[in-house]
Amino acid sequence: MQEEDVPLFGLAFRPFFLFGTLFSVVAMATWVSIVNGWWDKDLYGGSFFWHVHEMLFGFVAAIIVGFLLTAAQNWTGMRTLHGFPLAIISILWLTARVGFFFMDTGSIWLATIDISFLLVVAVFLGAPIVKVRQWRNLFFVPVLILFSVANGMMHLGALNQDHALVLQGTRGALFLVCVLMVTVGGRVIPGFTANGTGTQGVAPIPGIEIMALGSVWLLMFVFLLGLDSYLTNLTLSALLILAAASNLARWVRWRFWITFRVPLVWTLHIAYFFIVAGFTALAVSYLIVSVAPSVAWHLITVGGMGGLILSMVSRVSLGHTGRMIVAPRWMVPAFICIFIAAVLRGVFPATVAEYYVIWVTASGLLWIAAFSVFVIGYFSILSQPRVDGRPG
Secondary structure (H helix, E strand, O other): OOHHHOHHHOOOHHHHHHHHHHHHHHHHHHHHHHHOOOOOOOOOOOHHHHHHHHHHHHHHHHHHHHHHHHHHHHHHOOOOOOHHHHHHHHHHHHHHHHHHHHOOOOOHHHHHHHHHHHHHHHHHHHHHHHHOOOHHHOOHHHHHHHHHHHHHHHHHHHHOOOHHHHHHHHHHHHHHHHHHHHHHHHHHHHHHHHHHHOOOOOOOOHHHHHHHHHHHHHHHHHHHOOHHHHOOHHHHHHHHHHHHHHHHHHHHHOOHHHOOOOHHHHHHHHHHHHHHHHHHHHHHHOOOOOOOHHHHHHHHHHHHHHHHHHHHHHHHHHHOOOOOOOOOOOHHHHHHHHHHHHHHHHOHHHHOHHHHHHHHHHHHHHHHHHHHHHHHHHHHHHHOOOOOOOOO
């Protein structure tokens, strides 16, 4: 049997988009069950650690890997990971997910497998980029390495019951994803907006771009290196306000209001706005004790990451299987669900705390509904050959 006989492993977006989104449904259903007391499941590192770690390094990491290895083929013109090697990498990711679900105690070997996943991917991503000397995209390789470092911090913290190290790794990983979102968002959203609406593209303003990207990079290093412990709340708040203001300026210039007829574009805009809202809420939380940081983190993770991922996997899956890049009508309710989920999880528990479990449950169910629609609707798209007969 030839590699091309298995379409699911024709290109990295196929297995990682499908399995990653499916895993997010399972992981969220597990979390909702635990929060409500419906299931007393012992999970690796404890239920809260498992929820945070697996949504970041199970779900989000899978989507990042699928996106980057697929994009690298476009960047370099070289065939990237596919066939049997891609299947092996997928199994590496899956082994960690299954292991952490069924093991309630730490395992250095399982943690090593999980950490090595992104390091192996970094090698496969960097090789074609270096070969064609496309240095502009090489920075994604150190980002993956730093993501592995953050993963290692979380595992080391869990194995040694060091909550501070777990928190450091978590925050560092979250801002590494933010780095990727503002970088990729800045590259694709203006172009997708222009193409989708038939309007003139908006050229970036260098000063705004430097502040928007630089501030998020700076925050990432602050949290990843644990420097936030040495900075005043006012300083951290100022950095976050700079990140929020500069990225809001980008967002406004991208003209969200002209995209209402194009779901695969307005979803990107709304998701990006949730990132800005999250930065703002986190800045406020450092100044006002009554504002919980969880508001900010869930605006970023559910609305920003969740929304951006759902939109991008829907778009990439169509384009890279030879289909027209037009969102199926049944995906629109899924997009709406994910953004409502972000508001319910991010804002409502902080304002009406006595109904915390209700808001978390409602948000989780909406997440499950949104990504279930994708998994069911896109299963055949991701598991069957391209409609134009090309490889990939």
